[in-house]
Amino acid sequence: MIVNSQSATSPQVIDCGAVDHTGPVSWSATARQEVETIIARYPDRRSATLPVLWLAVREFGWISHQVELITAEVLMRPLDEIHEVVTFYTMFPRRPLGRHQIEICRNISCWLAGAVNLRDYLKQRLGIGPGETTADGKFTLSEVECLAYCECAPALRFDDRYVGNLTRESIDRLLAEAE
Numbered sequence: 001m002i003v004n005s006q007s008a009t010s011p012q013v014i015d016c017g018a019v020d021h022t023g024p025v026s027w028s029a030t031a032r033q034e035v036e037t038i039i040a041r042y043p044d045r046r047s048a049t050l051p052v053l054w055l056a057v058r059e060f061g062w063i064s065h066q067v068e069l070i071t072a073e074v075l076m077r078p079l080d081e082i083h084e085v086v087t088f089y090t091m092f093p094r095r096p097l098g099r100h101q102i103e104i105c106r107n108i109s110c111w112l113a114g115a116v117n118l119r120d121y122l123k124q125r126l127g128i129g130p131g132e133t134t135a136d137g138k139f140t141l142s143e144v145e146c147l148a149y150c151e152c153a154p155a156l157r158f159d160d161r162y163v164g165n166l167t168r169e170s171i172d173r174l175l176a177e178a179e
């Protein structure tokens with residue numbers, strides 16, 4: 001649900017941080033096969049940690065405690081070690097995300113070019129703050145460090161697309177075009 005500026009007084013927000021997979025999870029037969037293919041590429045199972053976690057994100061959508069457990073099991077590594085990797089890298093989501101990821105840059109070039117105002121506009125349009133997902137599961141908003149697109153500041157990443165010279169109008173267009 002996109003909340004427009006007139007109706008943004010009490011937006012519904014999913015606090016995804018508290019959600020977990022409720023029971024044990026398991027790899028699909030296809031994913032399990034793929035795990036073995038990945039592991040076979042490396043001299044030891046530990047070296048396959050990142051690609052297997054990438055596969056886990058594709059398979060399960062995010063890395064819950066349950067997913068860490070089965071990843072540790074398949075890699076024959078301690079659970080703590082898998083948890084350390086998952087929590088070190090920001091690309092491994094630890095909560096369910098919306099269908100579209102919007103990451104607005106808050107680093108210096110974007111900040112000087114007005115990213116804070118645009119972030120606030122996005123918050124108003126979506127009715128959520130950074131780290132939250134809209135109630136319909138459509139958008140997740142995040143603030144991130146430099147997207148390496150400083151020459152076109154202010155910038156954001158919308159799924160796999162980088163958008164620079166951001167304006168309120170371009171934000172409106174992105175939201176309107178999103179399925």
Ligand code: FES
Pocket residue numbers: 105106107108109110111145146147148149150151153154155
């Ligand atoms: S500071 Fe925003 S892209 Fe680099």
